[in-house]
Amino acid sequence: MTCFIKPHHDDITQTMWQKINIVIETNKYTSGAIITVLRECQEIVNYLPVELIDYIADGMSLPRSEVFGVVSFYSLFSLKPKGRHTIKVCTGTACYVKGIREVINRIEGEFDLKEGGTTEDRRFSLECVRCLGACGLAPVMVVGEDTHGDIAAENVIKSLEDYK
Amino acid sequence: MSKLTLNDLTKIRKQTQGINTNPNITRLMICGGTGCHATGSIKVKQALVEEIEKKGLSDTVKIVETGCNGFCALGPLLVVQPEGIFYVKLKSEDIPELIQEQIINNTPVKRLLFKDPATKKRIAKQDDISFFAHQMPRALRNKGQIDPEKIDDYIARDGYIAIVKVLKEMKPDDIIKEMTTSSLRGRGGAGFPTGMKWDFARKSEGETKYVLCNADEGDPGAFMDRSILEADPHCVLEGMTIAAKAINANKGYIYCRTEYQLAIKRLKIAIKQAKEYGLLGKNILNTGFDFDIDIYQGAGAFVCGEETALMRSIEGKRGMPRPRPPFPAHKGLWEKPSILNNVETFSNVPQIMIKGGDWYASVGTEKSKGTKVFALSGDVNNIGLVEVPMGTTLRSLVFDIGGGIAKKRKFKAVQLGGPSGGSVPEHLLDTPVGYEEIAKIGAIMGSGGAIVMDDKTCMVDMARFFMDFIQDESCGKCTPCREGTLRMLQILEKICEGKGEPRDIKDLEELSHVIHQSALCGLGQTAANPVLSALKYFRNEFDAHVIDKRCPAKRCIAMLKFEIDPDLCKKCGLCFKSCPADAITWKKKEVALIDKEKCIKCMSCFDKCQFDAIF
Structure with missing residues (x-):
């Protein structure tokens, strides 16, 4: 399992963290999978808080700046919470x-x-x-x-x- | 399921053909495209299933959920085969009557048939409807004919024959020669000869090569690729496999918009089935050739339709284009030789292999051969997907197939090529469809979006709309596109707000040329096309905005007074009923009046007024 320390975040529950870890584990060794990982994690949490982006970057062994750059580039990703x-x-x-x-x-x-x-x-x-x-x-x-x-x-x- | 041999494939084809063309079995082809799903075809299908069972007709009547039929605006659609009776706008409540009359009594239900917008007559047979009669389906040959989730249906329609031929009888050179003879050109819009592209990649050295399919259909108003993927996913897989054999690649990606969930679902099913049959994956049909396809979902960036940007995106990076050369045929995805073709291009390939390049090139104009799929939408009567031979005039497209302009309004322009294209005015409608022919009149063929606009459309506002789109989607890498399109947008906004000055038009033209010459990729280079074509053909509208501070089409809110002309007002009260802010006072037989204090300028009354009385 991914062994990075999970940051605390009000919008992310324990079950969500477990699902996020599975997504990271499954895609960790596939090159180019970061967009897929971000999409699936956003489906779990409903948006991508910066803390989560950093966690994903560490898990995928990619620079945090690069992953943030991907998030900010594509319109699918949201840094703010969304409505129901x-x-x-x-x-x-x-x-x-x-x-x-x-x-x-x-x-x-x-x-x-x-x-x-x-x-x-x-x-x-x-x-x-x-x-x-x-x-x-x-x-x-x-x-x-x-x-x-x-x-x-x-x-x-x-x-x-x-x-x- | 064990892997198929050639004999198995022939057997499946004959068996399925036997069932699907049995004249004693009625097949109810219910459309299951995105459009019809949205209008309720799933419920209609459920009602059909229940009714057929209730009436004990299960042995003689089969229900088939097909992909997009093409005539999207009239969904949910149902075609009764083998007779070809065409039903539109069905509701689940209509089903008992439909089964009783159509199936048991064998008389079509008149009220549910297609009504011709010109003659107002009901037409029973699909082939008699002008929307279908002028078409020539090649890329769309299986639309509405098969269940896209059943590989056997595709095989019954000569599917995967081309693969057998290519893998067993043809060398890469033969494949490329056939493609070159067909003169097929890239259907994504650029029109690069497909055979030549494949030839470059074949000659390019490298152990690993990639075949990429561009299904990132970003042009607003274009839905050809979505429909092909939803209706006939296997033909795209087959086309890609043939390309792989031609350039000797073993891995392919389909880069699909994440918005196209139904297309992705059907592609996944198709890939799974093809693998089970041994038509994809390792050792295809025991010929020793390996080819595998993965689906890659985009994340919403228009620029990723550009080939180098798309490849960056698959690599998991920001989808920004890079300068060429090196071209993707030499250094593409992961720096390996790659070819990228669009969905429609690939879907034409199997037919070319079976029937030959000469057959494909037998229709068309001198430089543009074959057929082209258009997504016809906007203010036209018959909205949907159409495939016509190259050389068909735009007039025929809009008036014969499209059935003319809706709501008895006048034609103003047809927009081709999306944000990289232009608007074609009435006097040029006799231009034939072809890459060079359309480019000559300031538009581009593009991927096939054709949006018809009536006289209520403001061409300055449309120019602003496209510039807003480009500005939003510009990746920001090169200055001309990032800054130049912003400046153009600001000028156009100024004009729409009634603050335009005569020199603005000159500035727009100058900026257009600078951006065209200096931008890095196709998105920037063509960004000014919508503005230039609007300036060329609708200069009078720009002048009206800039000099008279007037919007002739009454779309630019800042230039409207929100008053009612008592001479034109017919006192019908439609505006009164449509107003959400209670700003309109009206009594029977009296001219309506707008209270400007209360008016929220929402334009509802403008849309409702049939007499152009509000200004």
Whole structure:
């Protein structure tokens, strides 16, 4: 097992640490696996606190600076905690042409939420993502795992009601 | 499962063909692409299963969940085979009626059929719908025809025949010769001749070589690769294996966007099945040739679609491009000779091996042969995935296949090539599809995103949109792209806010040329294309913004007054109903009025008004 001292962190439970160790152990000797490790660890914790990034870097025998550089480069990784439900609004061309900007304005206004931010009660995070490849349904929003197509400023708040 | 011999493969093909083409068995092909999943095809499938069982039809009716059918906007879709009856927008409640009428009484349910947007007539057969009738499926030949999670279905459609031919009868030279004859060019957008690329890598010395598949489909408005991977993952694996044989590589990677979870799931299943059959892995078909494929999930960076950046990303680093040469054919992934092709390119390879390069080159224009897949979206009636022969005009694409502009509005432009491309105006719509032909009019073929825009689209705002995209995705390594695109974005934002000055346009043009000439990679070099093409064809809109401080398409909020023209207002009240801020007062038979104090400028009323009465 990875024998580095686990830093204390409020958002990471013992079970999470165990899972993180397994991820590191499995990928330790595969070159280029750092992005996979970071992704899987983010799935466990829901974001990547700096303490965790350092822990992963040590476990994978990579410079901490290099791993932080990878985290900050890719938009998938988040250094801040996310809400219980992540709203991903597609800002691809087709969705833009079909009025996603109005939808975003409505969500921001309703929940006092800014792009890239999380509501105070950690209910929603709002992310503007590049094309989701579901242009046939534009404009598109993904909440958690659910894809909502053909959304409009008028109906978007109603679609979000079920996510508590 | 033990490894297959050639005889086993032939046996599986014949057996599965026998089942899949049995005229006494009705096959209900329910679309299981991302689009149809999102509109509820899983529930519809469940309802089908239950209803078939209830009616005791299990012996004569089979349900097949296919990959993306292509006509995404009308999902969930169902095609009844062998008749080819095409049902759209199904709900689980419709299923009992559908089974009773279509299967038991053999009469199509009219209300669930496709309605032609022009003639308003219902059309029963898929082949009679203009969206499908003008297409020529090659890369998409199996879409909607097979269950992507069953390798036997793929084998029944002549799958893995090409591998047998290549491994048993062909030398690397023969493969490359066939590819060169086919004149297939990179479908990711750059259009580099595939045969030539493979030839470089084959001649490159080295024990270890790599075959890479670019499935990091980043262009906004493009979903060809996703659909191919979801509908026909095995053809990509087969294409990659053939490439591996041609350059003598033993390891391949598919670099796929992490957003494409369904595609990744189906690829994993396909790889597992191919390995079980001995069509992938060690000693393929007992020929002594080894080839293995791994999937690598991207982490959300547009620049990773650039080949050198993609390779850096697989190495676990920041995905930043590097200068070429050395080219990847000499020093690619882990500094080893590598080839990188896009999903669509690979999916064409097996057919070329079976039918020959001459067959592939038999359609197309002088320099662009074969077919091209487009993802047609935006303000067009028929939205979805289409494959047309090179040489088809853009007009045919938008009006014959796309069915013209939605909501009776007017065509303004079709955007090709995403953030590296440009917008094509009406008077150039007769341009044929081809790499050189499209480049000549200031756009690029790109990976195949074709976004149709109507007269409500502001071209200055679109230029700003693409620059915002590029600025966001610029990796920051080279100054022209990092700083130049930021400056261009700032100028465009200024113009959209109504603060533009005449010299801004000159600055935009100058910056465009500097960035084009000095940026490190393709992302930067082409970054200014959307702006240049907008300036070329829609200069009047820029002038209206800069000189008259007016947005003709009424999209730029800063230039709108949020007032209602009493002469144009038809007193219908639609704006009143759409307003979320109670800022509009309206009574029957009275002109509506916007209270500017309460108005939050959300644009809802602009979208709803059918008479352009709000300005």
